[in-house]
Amino acid sequence: MASKHPFARRILIAFVLMTTLVSGLFSMSIVAVVHFIEEHLVSQELSNELDEVLHVDIRNGKPPRLDSSTRFFASDIAKYAIPEQFVGLPQGFSEATDDGEAFYVYTHEINGNTYVLVQQQQEFETREQALFDVVLAGFLLTVIMAWGLGVIMARKVMEPISRLAQQVRHRDQLNPLAPPLAPEYPDDEVGQLADAFDSTLGQLRQSLERERLFTSDVSHELRTPLMVIASSCELLEESPLPPREREQLQRINRASEEMRELVQTFLQLARDKANEGAPTVNISLAAVASDQSSRWGALLKEKGLYFQCLSEAEDSGLYNPTLLSAVMGNLLRNALHYTEHGFVRLVLEAGAFRVEDSGSGIPLEQHESIFQPFVRGTHARGEGLGLGLSLVKRICTKNGWNITLSNLPTGGTCFRVVFQPGVESVQLS
Numbered sequence: 248m249a250s251k252h253p254f255a256r257r258i259l260i261a262f263v264l265m266t267t268l269v270s271g272l273f274s275m276s277i278v279a280v281v282h283f284i285e286e287h288l289v290s291q292e293l294s295n296e297l298d299e300v301l302h303v304d305i306r307n308g309k310p311p312r313l314d315s316s317t318r319f320f321a322s323d324i325a326k327y328a329i330p331e332q333f334v335g336l337p338q339g340f341s342e343a344t345d346d347g348e349a350f351y352v353y354t355h356e357i358n359g360n361t362y363v364l365v366q367q368q369q370e371f372e373t374r375e376q377a378l379f380d381v382v383l384a385g386f387l388l389t390v391i392m393a394w395g396l397g398v399i400m401a402r403k404v405m406e407p408i409s410r411l412a413q414q415v416r417h418r419d420q421l422n423p424l425a426p427p428l429a430p431e432y433p434d435d436e437v438g439q440l441a442d443a444f445d446s447t448l449g450q451l452r453q454s455l456e457r458e459r460l461f462t463s464d465v466s467h468e469l470r471t472p473l474m475v476i477a478s479s480c481e482l483l484e485e486s487p488l489p490p491r492e493r494e495q496l497q498r499i500n501r502a503s504e505e506m507r508e509l510v511q512t513f514l515q516l517a518r519d520k521a522n523e524g525a526p527t528v529n530i531s532l533a534a535v536a537s538d539q540s541s542r543w544g545a546l547l548k549e550k551g552l553y554f555q556c557l558s559e560a561e562d563s564g565l566y567n568p569t570l571l572s573a574v575m576g577n578l579l580r581n582a583l584h585y586t587e588h589g590f591v592r593l594v595l596e597a598g599a600f601r602v603e604d605s606g607s608g609i610p611l612e613q614h615e616s617i618f619q620p621f622v623r624g625t626h627a628r629g630e631g632l633g634l635g636l637s638l639v640k641r642i643c644t645k646n647g648w649n650i651t652l653s654n655l656p657t658g659g660t661c662f663r664v665v666f667q668p669g670v671e672s673v674q675l676s
């Protein structure tokens with residue numbers, strides 16, 4: 248399962264956890280060692296002292312020479328009678344409390360008599376507490392230092408990766424002259440990553456270059472025959488022609504002009520430079536709609552469909568005629584292809600237009616994918632490639648227009664193009 252934390256934070260967490268674990272274990276072993284030494288050292292010391300008291304002082308009839316914190320008791324000497332709380336303790340070292348005070352007790356039995364040495368713990372306890380305080384402070388300090396070091400280390404580890412990500416994201420990377428990334432990095436995992444990016448970016452650059460060359464070649468090759476058609480039409484127009492032939496000639500002329508504009512549109516789309524090429528004269532939505540209506544209306548009526556071009560509100564915008572015609576034309580052509588009975592409507596709004604039909608409709612689950620290139624719906628028919636809506640979508644995205652698809656309650660499809668989505672949403676809210 249992928250972690251939700253950023254990589255740098257994961258490094259930091261691992262670092263702090265590891266230090267807490269190691270330093271915690273170390274501190275706990277210090278405490279354990281201190282307890283062990285306390286028991287053994289004190290036990291040894293009391294045993295030696297008791298030996299000396301019994302064999303040197305008591306044997307010679309002298310009082311035991313002990314410091315103020317240590318007291319001697321014996322079961323066979325009334326003067327040193329064992330107090331009740333120290334009676335019955337096991338042989339050897341033990342700890343006991345009396346009135347809230349803690350004592351070390353060393354009990355030894357010789358010939359049925361019990362001898363006890365009792366020492367106040369206070370002094371040792373104070374030192375022990377000081378030692379534990381130092382260990383705790385050391386533990387906390389280590390964790391804080393680990394956190395600080397972890398932050399520095401995570402930054403250091405992530406720095407080349409962040410730099411690489413920034414470089415890869417930079418759009419100049421698609422420039423064929425962009426230098427390779429790998430030489431800037433050491434030959435480690437990051438270097439290998441940079442190398443992988445270099446080869447992927449190289450392939451991407453190559454395919455972009457191929458596409459660029461293809462579009463310029465195609466447009467170049469198409470321009471010449473189109474010019475030939477246009478100039479032949481011009482020459483023919485000057486000669487006397489019967490009205491029917493003259494009308495057909497005008498249709499050929501219009502079609503070649505449209506093809507020239509389409510070549511220009513595809514070039515613009517492929518080059519990603521909307522303003523490049525010949526400056527285009529912008530045109531109103533109503534003008535494009537009337538042009539498209541006359542072209543597709545005839546075909547729709549021929550198929551037996553009822554076609555309407557309605558204006559719900561006046562639109563004041565001006566648009567690139569080639570691009571808007573390509574969008575509207577594709578939507579009307581789809582409506583023609585995928586509607587068998589009923590109607591097709593082109594509805595103009597202020598800052599938007601809709602193409603509605605009474606056709607088969609598009610299932611909801613395909614509403615997203617249908618705009619992808621080469622995707623055709625369940626109702627695909629004819630020779631289509633599934634490119635129409637993808638071209639429409641690209642033109643809309645490029646111009647900042649928003650295209651939405653919905654199903655009509657009566658079963659048909661409605662495509663809606665909004666020219667300034669932001670402005671519309673502000674007006675609606």
Ligand SMILES: Nc1ncnc2c1ncn2[C@@H]1O[C@H](COP(=O)(O)OP(=O)(O)OP(=O)(O)O)[C@@H](O)[C@H]1O
Nearest residue numbers: 581582585608623624626627631632633634635636
């Ligand atoms: N008005 C519509 N009514 C019903 N289905 C539609 C409509 N418009 C598009 N579709 C569905 O969406 C699919 C994709 O449309 P698109 O225009 O992208 O490709 P196409 O029409 O199949 O082929 P091309 O446009 O490349 O000739 C179509 O195959 C069709 O199934």
Ligand SMILES: [Mg+2]
Nearest residue numbers: 581631635636
């Ligand atoms: Mg189509």
